[in-house]
Amino acid sequence: MDTMEKRSKITASVIGSGKTGLLTACLLAETGYKTLIVDSDHVLASLVKKGKSASSSLELAKLMKKYTKSGGLTLANNVREAASKSAVVIIAHSPLVDEKRKPDYTHLERASKEIGAGLQSGSLVLVEGIIGPGVTETLVKESLQKTSGLKAGIDFSLAVCPISTTSEAFRNAAASTRLVGALDERSLAAACLFLKSLAKSQITTVKNIRTAEAIGIFGSVNEDVNHALSLELARFCEKAGVDFTECQKATSANLPFSLPVSNVAKRYFSPEPYLFFEEAENSGSLLSLVTLARKINEDMLKRTVHMTKEALKSCGKMFRRARITVLGITEHLDPEVLDTHFSRNLVSSLIKNGARVRVYDPLFSVKEIAELGFQVEATLGKAIEGADCLLIAVGHERFRRLNLKRIRFLMKQPAALVDVSNVVDSERAVKEGFVYRGLGRG
Numbered sequence: 001m002d003t004m005e006k007r008s009k010i011t012a013s014v015i016g017s018g019k020t021g022l023l024t025a026c027l028l029a030e031t032g033y034k035t036l037i038v039d040s041d042h043v044l045a046s047l048v049k050k051g052k053s054a055s056s057s058l059e060l061a062k063l064m065k066k067y068t069k070s071g072g073l074t075l076a077n078n079v080r081e082a083a084s085k086s087a088v089v090i091i092a093h094s095p096l097v098d099e100k101r102k103p104d105y106t107h108l109e110r111a112s113k114e115i116g117a118g119l120q121s122g123s124l125v126l127v128e129g130i131i132g133p134g135v136t137e138t139l140v141k142e143s144l145q146k147t148s149g150l151k152a153g154i155d156f157s158l159a160v161c162p163i164s165t166t167s168e169a170f171r172n173a174a175a176s177t178r179l180v181g182a183l184d185e186r187s188l189a190a191a192c193l194f195l196k197s198l199a200k201s202q203i204t205t206v207k208n209i210r211t212a213e214a215i216g217i218f219g220s221v222n223e224d225v226n227h228a229l230s231l232e233l234a235r236f237c238e239k240a241g242v243d244f245t246e247c248q249k250a251t252s253a254n255l256p257f258s259l260p261v262s263n264v265a266k267r268y269f270s271p272e273p274y275l276f277f278e279e280a281e282n283s284g285s286l287l288s289l290v291t292l293a294r295k296i297n298e299d300m301l302k303r304t305v306h307m308t309k310e311a312l313k314s315c316g317k318m319f320r321r322a323r324i325t326v327l328g329i330t331e332h333l334d335p336e337v338l339d340t341h342f343s344r345n346l347v348s349s350l351i352k353n354g355a356r357v358r359v360y361d362p363l364f365s366v367k368e369i370a371e372l373g374f375q376v377e378a379t380l381g382k383a384i385e386g387a388d389c390l391l392i393a394v395g396h397e398r399f400r401r402l403n404l405k406r407i408r409f410l411m412k413q414p415a416a417l418v419d420v421s422n423v424v425d426s427e428r429a430v431k432e433g434f435v436y437r438g439l440g441r442g
Helices: 019-031 042-049 058-070 079-084 106-118 135-148 167-171 185-196 209-240 244-254 264-268 271-283 288-298 300-314 341-352 366-371 380-384 397-401 404-410 426-431
Strands: 011-015 034-038 073-075 088-091 124-128 157-161 177-182 202-205 323-327 356-360 389-392 416-419 435-438
Touching: 011 019, 011 079, 019 034, 019 058, 019 073, 034 079, 058 073, 079 106, 088 106, 106 135, 124 135, 124 185, 135 157, 135 209, 157 185, 157 209, 177 185, 177 209, 185 202, 209 244, 209 264, 209 271, 209 288, 209 300, 264 288, 264 300, 264 341, 271 288, 288 300, 300 341, 300 389, 300 416, 300 435, 323 341, 323 380, 341 356, 356 380, 380 404, 416 426, 426 435
Parallel strands: 011 034, 011 088, 034 073, 088 124, 124 157, 177 202, 323 356, 323 389, 389 416, 416 435
Antiparallel strands: 157 177
C-alpha cells in the first residue's frame, strides 16, 4: 500500500453514502484506491451515480464530481457485491436514535450481515464513526461471522476508527489524526497499515475496540457539554448587556480557551449522548453532568419560543395569530442524518401557542418541505411577505447574505427578527429597523 501504483490494484469499499462515507470514499480515491461506494437508499445511490452528494457541502459536491468523472469512485450495485470485490470494507453508517431516545442499530446490523455474505478471506473490515462501546465486538462481529462463515481475527481483520473523516481532515490529510482500536494485534497492524496510506495520516492506537468506541463517544459528549455551557453563558450575556459572539471571536483568536459557536438545531437532538446513556445505564453509572447538559440543549426550544414572544411583544404585537416565518429546517439533506427534530418541534410549539407559521429552506424543494409536514412557500419573498416575525432557526451560509432592507419592506411593520443561529449582524438588523433578538446578544 506504500505507492499509488500498488494502491491502484487494491479495491476498497465504503458502506453508507452519508457525508462521512462520501468524504472517506473521496479520500480513498484521492490516495489511489479503486473505490466502491454503496447505499441501500435508492435516492442517495442515484445521486452518487451522477457524481452528486445529498450533503449541502459545496466542497464535497466538487470532490464527488471529480472522482466519479475520473473513474476513481464508482457505485456498486449492492453491499454483497462491494464486499466480494474489496480488500478493505469500511462501514460508515451514522448512529440512529428512535423517538424514545433509544439506540437503533438496525442499519448497522443489516449492513454487517450483507457484508458477511460477500466477505473475502484476508479482508479488513473497519467500522468508522461513533457507536456504543461493545457494539462492534457483539453485533458487528457476530453478524459478519454468521453470514460469512469466517472467523474474525483469523480469516479477516476487524477494527474501529471512531474519529470520522471531516472536510478539514480531507483538506489537510497529512496532518489529520486517526484513532484505532482492533480485535487483535493482526487486525491492528492491518488497520494501521491501511490508514497510514491515506496521505500519511497520524495514527493513535488503543489496546482494544471497546476503548476506541468509548473515546469516540467521549468526544461527542464533550462537545455536548461545551455546547450547553455556551448556551448558559449566552443566556447570561443577554441579561448583562454583553455580546456573546464578540466573546467567541476573541477567545478563538487570541486566548488559550475557546467558546464553541452555538449550533442550536444541530445540538438540540444529538444522537451520540443517548448511545452513551444506554451504556451507562447498563453499567450502573450515574452521569449527572452529561444528563444536565443534554437537558440544557433540549430546553433551547422553549428558550427560542420565549425569545420570539419577547420580540413580538416589543413590537406591540400579540403572539396569538402572529405570522412567523421560520428559515432553515436542517443542516443535512442526507436522510440518514436528516435531523428535523428542532424545526419540527419548534414549528409545532409556535402553532400550539397560536402563531401562524410558514417555513422556507433553500436546500429543499417545496414538495420535500411539504412532505415533512410544514406549510411552505416557493420563494423567500413569498415566505416573508406580510410576516410579523422572521425566525432564523438554521444558519445556512446564504442566510448571512440576506437583504435585510428588502425583507423588512415585505414584512408587516414593526417587524421582528429572531436569530438563534447568529448569522445576522445585530447592529445592521437594528439599523434597518428590526426589533432584534439574538442568541447571546445583550
